[in-house]
Amino acid sequence: MPAKKRNILQPAYMSRFVCIxxxxxxxxxxxSWNIFVDKKTYLKYRNSKDAELKPAFDKVIKRFKGxxxxxxxxxxxxxxxxxxxxxLTGDKFCHVQNRIGYENLCDVCALYPRVYNMVxxxxxxxxxxxxxxxxxMALTNRDGIVFETxxxxxxxxxxxxxVPSLDSSHTKFxxxxxxxxxxxxxxxxxxxQNRLYPLGQRLIILGILYQKIDExxxxxxxxxxxxxxxxxSAEIENGGLKPSLDLVENNFxxxxxxxxxxxxxxxxxxxxxxxxxxxxCVKETLAGLECxxxxxxxxxxxxxxENRENYVSPYMKEKDYVLENFLVNEFFMRMMPxxxxxxCWDSYLHxxxxxxxxxxxxxxMAAYNKGLTDDVVFRLIQxxxxxxxxxxxxxxxxxNLLKDSGYDTLAWMAIMVHD
Ligand code: SF4
Numbered sequence: 001m002p003a004k005k006r007n008i009l010q011p012a013y014m015s016r017f018v019c020i021x022x023x024x025x026x027x028x029x030x031x032s033w034n035i036f037v038d039k040k041t042y043l044k045y046r047n048s049k050d051a052e053l054k055p056a057f058d059k060v061i062k063r064f065k066g067x068x069x070x071x072x073x074x075x076x077x078x079x080x081x082x083x084x085x086x087x088l089t090g091d092k093f094c095h096v097q098n099r100i101g102y103e104n105l106c107d108v109c110a111l112y113p114r115v116y117n118m119v120x121x122x123x124x125x126x127x128x129x130x131x132x133x134x135x136x137m138a139l140t141n142r143d144g145i146v147f148e149t150x151x152x153x154x155x156x157x158x159x160x161x162x163v164p165s166l167d168s169s170h171t172k173f174x175x176x177x178x179x180x181x182x183x184x185x186x187x188x189x190x191x192x193q194n195r196l197y198p199l200g201q202r203l204i205i206l207g208i209l210y211q212k213i214d215e216x217x218x219x220x221x222x223x224x225x226x227x228x229x230x231x232x233s234a235e236i237e238n239g240g241l242k243p244s245l246d247l248v249e250n251n252f253x254x255x256x257x258x259x260x261x262x263x264x265x266x267x268x269x270x271x272x273x274x275x276x277x278x279x280x281c282v283k284e285t286l287a288g289l290e291c292x293x294x295x296x297x298x299x300x301x302x303x304x305x306e307n308r309e310n311y312v313s314p315y316m317k318e319k320d321y322v323l324e325n326f327l328v329n330e331f332f333m334r335m336m337p338x339x340x341x342x343x344c345w346d347s348y349l350h351x352x353x354x355x356x357x358x359x360x361x362x363x364x365m366a367a368y369n370k371g372l373t374d375d376v377v378f379r380l381i382q383x384x385x386x387x388x389x390x391x392x393x394x395x396x397x398x399x400n401l402l403k404d405s406g407y408d409t410l411a412w413m414a415i416m417v418h419d
Contacts, residue, residue, distance in 0.1 A: 003153035010125040011145045011332065013137040014114075020133050022092040026277055026382065028112055028131060029088040037061055038161065039074035041106035053099060060086050072107065072162055107160045114157075115333050118165035119181070126333040129326065130386035135378045138329050142321055144193045145328045166335050177213050178338040180225045184213065187229050188337060192328050194236065199320045199327075200419035201245045203352060205236060207410045210337065210348050251415045256304050257297070258407060258416055259360040262353060262398055277383035285364030304363055311366035312359065315377075316419060322377055323358065327351060330389075349399045349408055356416040358384060 021027075037045070045057040063075040080086055087095040097105055113131035117124045127134040138145065167173075168181035177184065191205050209232060216224050235241060263282075286292070288307065291300050316323070330336070330351065337347040361380050366372035388394060402408040 003155060005151050006123060006154050007149050007151050008123045008125050009119075009147060009149050011138065011329065012148045013134075013141065013145070014125055014127060015148070015150065017127060017134060017137050019131075024092070024132060026132050026386075027088070027092050029085040029092070029094065029109075031083050031276075031386070033079075033083075035077040035079070035085060035106070036073040036108050037075040037077065037106045038108075039069075039071045040161070041104070042075045044104060048100075050100060053096065056086065072160070103158075107158070110158050111160060116159055116163045117333075117335050117339070118163045119335060120166070120168055123159070123163070124332075124335075126329060128333065128385060128390070129329065129381050130390055132378070132382045135382045135385075139322045139325045139378060139381065140374070141325055144321060145325050145332075147332070164335070164339070166339060175220065175222055177217050177222050177225060177344060179222060180229075181338055183226055183229055184337065185335075187233065189328060189331065190233075191236065192324060192331060195320075196236075196239060197242065197245065198419050199316070199324055199355075200417045201242075201248075202324075203327075203355060203417040204245060204248065204410075204414045205241060206351070207348055207413055208241075210344050211410060213344060248414055248418060250418050252305055252308070253297075253301055254415050255356065255418060256301055256360065258412070259356045260300075262401070263357055263360060277379070278387040281361055281365060281380050281383050284368040285361045288364030288367030288369075291364070303367070307363045307367045311372040312363050313419070315362075315366070315372040319374070322374065323355065326358070326381055327355065330354065345408070346399055349402055349413070350395060352413045352417050353395070353398050353402070354389065357388070 042061065042063065045053075045061060048054045048057055060078045061075050062078055063069070064073065069075075077085060085094075089095050089098070094105070094109065096109075102110060113127045113134050115126050115128055117126075127138070129135050129138065166178070166181065168178055173179045173181075188206060188209070191202050191209065194202055194205075197205065212228055212232065213225060216222055216228060263285075288303075289300050290303050334347070334350075336351070337344040339347070358380065361384065362372060362377055365376050365380060369376050399408070402412075406412075
């Protein structure tokens with residue numbers, strides 16, 4: 001009987017991605033992650049007949065009780081003191097996989113760094129940039145991330161039992177912008193990849209678009225969204241917004257203050273164990289900005305502007321596709337702008353926060369390393385994704401902080417993302 005097939009929409013780099021295991025510089029089995037065990041695997045391990053693994057499973061797997069437990073997060077691996085999975089071997093391979101095979105790994109271990117979503121009943125696959133190999137695969141695409149629909153046999157890869165989903169034809173979206181999810185999603189991706197405009201300006205254009213969508217939503221005119229997209233698109237394509245965007249003035253003082261506040265907030269909340277890579281990046285950022293206790297803000301600002309001119313702007317001029325690819329990956333992976341139950345505007349704040357924080361870090365790191373190279377940017381994005389973006393609670397608190405301080409407007413975001 002021919003094998004059953006399925007179609008998957010994915011960025012093309014996914015076809016080339018292979019875990020490099022022992023050769024990986026930041027193996028995902030190290031550090032202080034939450035390694036959740038799904039119910040099916042928990043039961044399998046509890047009933048294991050493997051004389052060596054069974055006592056270890058009993059010792060390190062802790063089951064959640066009551067409302068803390070779900071089918072996907074039914075139990076958790078206790079990590080070694082200081083972080084790291086107890087089953088990681090000296091040559092950095094997985095002992096569980098070596099003994100009982102890939103098919104017996106829990107979903108988290110088997111799937112990482114892949115992320116699956118279901119949009120309008122169609123499966124999508126992407127990957128998180130907390131994996132250094134994904135960063136190399138995804139960010140080096142000079143022509144931008146392209147998407148492909150591949151056909152594979154159903155046994156070719158493991159799919160989690162529960163996949164986050166979005167159904168734009170659901171009645172709850174009948175009078176909501178999400179009804180036009182595909183038109184909006186494709187158009188937003190085309191803006192993020194429109195090289196007529198510098199990347200910071202593309203983010204401002206995205207904000208203008210979200211405001212228009214919001215206005216139509218509030219006026220109960222969501223049916224007008226496709227026509228609005230067409231008119232707006234024509235204006236963008238013929239460069240109509242360029243003169244007014246070019247007039248948006250830099251305000252690096254406010255940009256740096258705002259972004260630094262967000263970064264400080266992250267550092268205050270951070271568990272230091274297992275965040276070594278990110279802590280290194282932070283140290284380099286502060287050293288490169290010559291930001292020490294009691295350094296006057298004007299001196300830091302001077303250094304920021306100097307680093308921007310010497311390192312960041314020349315790199316972005318030649319390689320703004322690197323950060324473009326980072327944003328496009330985030331956008332697709334999170335089913336923006338309607339995924340994860342956030343509002344359209346919240347997803348916009350999320351992208352702007354990521355972009356501005358990444359740029360602040362690379363500004364300092366560039367000076368510390370006496371040059372901005374792919375290696376520096378890739379190292380930052382991987383560590384930042386692992387520690388900052390993976391922490392959903394932190395991202396929500398950032399957005400709340402912006403809202404509480406009244407910084408969640410397009411005018412403030414335009415300052416934050418200005419290149
Ligand atoms: S981080 Fe990525 S490349 Fe490294 S071990 Fe994990 S999956 Fe493999």
